[in-house]
Amino acid sequence: MARTRRFTDIERLSTEKEKDGVFTGAYVTNRLTGDKVPVWIADYVLASYGTGAVMAVPAHDERDFAFAKKYNIPIKIVIAGPEWKGGELEAAYVEDGMMINSKQFDGMNNRDGIKAVTEYLETKHWGKGTISYRMRDWLISRQRYWGAPSR
Numbered sequence: 001m002a003r004t005r006r007f008t009d010i011e012r013l014s015t016e017k018e019k020d021g022v023f024t025g026a027y028v029t030n031r032l033t034g035d036k037v038p039v040w041i042a043d044y045v046l047a048s049y050g051t052g053a054v055m056a057v058p059a060h061d062e063r064d065f066a067f068a069k070k071y072n073i074p075i076k077i078v079i080a081g082p083e084w085k086g087g088e089l090e091a092a093y094v095e096d097g098m099m100i101n102s103k104q105f106d107g108m109n110n111r112d113g114i115k116a117v118t119e120y121l122e123t124k125h126w127g128k129g130t131i132s133y134r135m136r137d138w139l140i141s142r143q144r145y146w147g148a149p150s151r
Contacts, residue, residue: 019044019067030055031126032117033103035076042067058092065092078102079110 021042058068099113121127
């Protein structure tokens with residue numbers, strides 16, 4: 001992972017670079033479901049963004065999905081689209097849908113579910129809902145979606 005330390009944020013955000021990571025051997029418990037979740041260090045997570053730690057939901061994020069496929073990490077679906085028939089996903093599902101595998105939040109529209117889960121976490125004093133804005137240079141944003149400019 002020494003090589004990873006040398007990557008710039010722009011390189012880490014690249015959609016063309018293959019994602020690398022290392023399993024730490026540790027697990028955390030998802031307080032909502034009680035599931036044990038493996039802790040990985042991944043080269044595409046930015047320490048300068050937010051807390052530098054993420055709870056990946058690989059079924060619903062393209063980069064997390066590719067990472068989970070590469071390392072054979074289980075992909076738990078928690079938002080089901082109208083066409084989903086219960087099988088494995090071919091790609092990350094990033095649209096709205098109904099929450100599943102989410103205990104008491106099953107059956108809720110995911111947009112309503114975000115609010116309900118946030119309120120639940122706040123009542124348990126396990127978390128707090130916030131809105132964060134991050135201004136980035138237009139060039140970095142451009143590279144995230146279209147790749148680095150070519151000469």
